[in-house]
Amino acid sequence: MPALVLASLATLALTLVSLFVGVSDVSLASLTAGGAEGRAMEVLLISRIPRTLALVLAGAAMAIAGLVMQMIVRNRFVEPSTTGTSESAALGFLVVTLLAPGWPLMAKMAVSALFALGGTALFLRILRAVPLRDVLLVPLVGIMLGGVIGALTAFIAYRFNLMASLLAWNLGDFSGVIRGRYELLWLGLVCCALAYIAADRFTVAGMGRDFTTNLGLNYQRVMVLGLVIVSVVSAVVLVSVGSIPFLGLIVPNLVSLMIGDNMRRTVPWVAIGGAGMVLACDIVGRVIRFPYEIPIAVVMGVAGSAIFLFLLLRTPRGAS
Amino acid sequence: MTGQTLAAAPLPRRLGRPALVLIGLALVALVSIALFMTLGAKGSWSFVLGFRGKKLLGLLLVAYSVAVSTVLFQTVTNNRILTPSIMGFDALYVLIKTAVVFFLGVSALVAIDSQVQFVVEVVVMVGFSGLLFRWLFLGEERSLHLLVLVGIIFGILFRSLSQLMQRMLDPGAFNVLQDTLFASFATTDPTLLGVASVIVGAVSLVGWRLMHAYDVLALGRAQAINLGVDYKRTVALILVLVAILVSVSTALVGPVTFFGLLVATLAHSLVGNSRHRYVLPAAVLLGIIALVGGQTLLERVFAFDTALSIIIEFLGGIVFILLVLRRSAR
Numbered sequence: 001m002p003a004l005v006l007a008s009l010a011t012l013a014l015t016l017v018s019l020f021v022g023v024s025d026v027s028l029a030s031l032t033a034g035g036a037e038g039r040a041m042e043v044l045l046i047s048r049i050p051r052t053l054a055l056v057l058a059g060a061a062m063a064i065a066g067l068v069m070q071m072i073v074r075n076r077f078v079e080p081s082t083t084g085t086s087e088s089a090a091l092g093f094l095v096v097t098l099l100a101p102g103w104p105l106m107a108k109m110a111v112s113a114l115f116a117l118g119g120t121a122l123f124l125r126i127l128r129a130v131p132l133r134d135v136l137l138v139p140l141v142g143i144m145l146g147g148v149i150g151a152l153t154a155f156i157a158y159r160f161n162l163m164a165s166l167l168a169w170n171l172g173d174f175s176g177v178i179r180g181r182y183e184l185l186w187l188g189l190v191c192c193a194l195a196y197i198a199a200d201r202f203t204v205a206g207m208g209r210d211f212t213t214n215l216g217l218n219y220q221r222v223m224v225l226g227l228v229i230v231s232v233v234s235a236v237v238l239v240s241v242g243s244i245p246f247l248g249l250i251v252p253n254l255v256s257l258m259i260g261d262n263m264r265r266t267v268p269w270v271a272i273g274g275a276g277m278v279l280a281c282d283i284v285g286r287v288i289r290f291p292y293e294i295p296i297a298v299v300m301g302v303a304g305s306a307i308f309l310f311l312l313l314r315t316p317r318g319a320s
Numbered sequence: 321m322t323g324q325t326l327a328a329a330p331l332p333r334r335l336g337r338p339a340l341v342l343i344g345l346a347l348v349a350l351v352s353i354a355l356f357m358t359l360g361a362k363g364s365w366s367f368v369l370g371f372r373g374k375k376l377l378g379l380l381l382v383a384y385s386v387a388v389s390t391v392l393f394q395t396v397t398n399n400r401i402l403t404p405s406i407m408g409f410d411a412l413y414v415l416i417k418t419a420v421v422f423f424l425g426v427s428a429l430v431a432i433d434s435q436v437q438f439v440v441e442v443v444v445m446v447g448f449s450g451l452l453f454r455w456l457f458l459g460e461e462r463s464l465h466l467l468v469l470v471g472i473i474f475g476i477l478f479r480s481l482s483q484l485m486q487r488m489l490d491p492g493a494f495n496v497l498q499d500t501l502f503a504s505f506a507t508t509d510p511t512l513l514g515v516a517s518v519i520v521g522a523v524s525l526v527g528w529r530l531m532h533a534y535d536v537l538a539l540g541r542a543q544a545i546n547l548g549v550d551y552k553r554t555v556a557l558i559l560v561l562v563a564i565l566v567s568v569s570t571a572l573v574g575p576v577t578f579f580g581l582l583v584a585t586l587a588h589s590l591v592g593n594s595r596h597r598y599v600l601p602a603a604v605l606l607g608i609i610a611l612v613g614g615q616t617l618l619e620r621v622f623a624f625d626t627a628l629s630i631i632i633e634f635l636g637g638i639v640f641i642l643l644v645l646r647r648s649a650r
Contacts, residue, residue, distance in 0.1 A: 126645070130645055134465050136465035136469050137644065140469050141644060143472055144637050144640050151631075155631070289487065292487075294488070301477075305476045305477035309470060312470055313470065
């Protein structure tokens with residue numbers, strides 16, 4: 001437990017840094033000097049706090065979604081962006097934007113989540129066609145499925161001149177987050193809570209259908225719950241800030257290297273780790289080219305793929 | 321073999337399947353080229369032919385480079401799933417180009433003649449891809465799935481690094497770089513056609529002289545060595561050729577992940593014979609049909625202009641999934 005407290009403190013420190021880093025000067029001095037009506041306070045309330053909250057919520061939710069995905073697929077290398085889930089969510093968002101542009105964001109998000117659910121189900125269906133001999137085949141097929149769905153989405157977007165919007169959804173970026181534009185992410189927190197409540201079920205489901213059924217658990221129901229959590233989180237994050245690649249993959253893997261696979265124990269770690277990782281990447285993106293910003297998806301793409309490579313190449317050969 | 325049977329029995333129906341396939345493909349390729357050059361032409365012919373001729377040459381060079389590099393790469397790595405672009409080689413080219421601007425400044429890109437620059441980039445590309453390849457393939461034995469996955473993730477890493485560097489450039493430098501990187505099937509880079517043709521010609525000469533070794537290499541490392549091929553030297557040479565061809569095609573049209581896989585897979589299954597003297601030309605012809613024919617169809621008939629690469633990615637992704645599934649079901 002003391003380690004968990006330390007990790008929480010580190011993430012908390014990153015949260016504070018995130019509140020005070022940016023072009024506009026926000027510091028304790030300027031806050032107290034300006035008082036409750038001052039400009040610094042305004043920036044803090046309208047921009048910095050929402051952005052930081054969005055980072056924490058999105059990071060924790062994506063990492064948890066990855067963890068749940070890994071449990072129900074029973075494979076370490078899956079997460080929404082390696083199973084076609086994120087791409088399907090983008091397709092759904094595009095379709096609803098084209099067909100029903102007037103719908104409220106919540107309804108669009110729901111459609112996007114439905115598509116994500118469908119895409120993930122398709123992925124699982126394809127997987128069932130292969131005997132799961134190879135751990136690495138699963139993410140491989142998922143990435144390719146994502147590519148195919150992505151190409152379809154790009155084609156539709158191209159025909160209807162929505163390439164720019166598509167690019168924005170595919171490139172996670174928190175710079176546009178202000179008060180009133182991130183609240184949907186609280187749904188991610190609900191999903192995290194659900195995952196925590198059902199953690200034991202997922203741990204059991206992670207041991208296979210027969211074992212689960214043997215323990216008197218409805219395997220199908222656990223799978224559906226997991227899929228819904230993953231799809232809703234992917235859709236919510238995509239709709240509010242754009243997709244963040246690899247996060248759901250590397251955080252749970254790094255956590256499991258440290259403390260193992262019992263989900264009841266790993267959920268808090270993964271949530272805190274995900275939030276910390278996203279905060280760190282976003283702060284790097286904000287500082288590295290000050291005063292401009294680099295979207296978090298770019299920073300995360302570099303960090304995430306490098307860590308993923310490390311995970312892949314350190315896996316003992318016998319395991320694959 | 322076919323030559324001997326032909327001499328013995330000069331009946332047309334004795335022509336083997338590979339030869340028939342090649343003749344059929346060549347006809348389709350010629351028709352697509354003719355349509356590409358003439359369909360919907362308005363105004364003076366000398367202008368139309370000159371203008372489209374340049375585009376055609378670009379597409380032909382790309383089709384040739386991608387097809388040959390993919391088939392040879394698959395021969396060397398002894399599999400039908402990996403291709404240079406899946407291994408992230410073309411993303412590596414973009415990264416090198418970006419890194420030049422990032423570290424040497426945009427003046428380097430403007431001051432040096434674009435053809436000299438291209439040659440230098442190709443050299444760097446050969447070096448780096450060689451290192452990557454040595455590290456992944458010539459060390460300990462790794463599973464094919466691991467290699468493919470590592471290759472894909474390397475591709476993503478290279479792309480993200482390029483993106484990161486591009487975002488850190490100042491807008492002026494970024495514009496110049498964007499200009500040199502912006503290429504697609506509809507707008508091949510015309511300044512590089514000359515040097516690219518020369519390079520591809522030279523590569524083909526060297527490649528032609530190794531023709532006898534390809535079929536032997538395809539049998540696998542142990543057999544090839546046993547049959548007297550200088551394995552290390554030949555493989556290294558072929559990889560240099562592959563890296564050069566990848567640079568040419570990426571410089572001309574930008575990265576296209578699945579085009580090579582699509583063409584090579586189709587060639588293998590159409591020819592039904594794994595000898596390179598059939599597979600290589602078949603792959604090149606298929607590449608020409610797909611690019612020139614596809615571009616004609618899209619531009620003239622459906623009036624989409626830059627969608628060809630999206631369609632190729634879509635089909636290629638599906639072919640890839642099927643290939644992987646079929647292989648693992650075995």
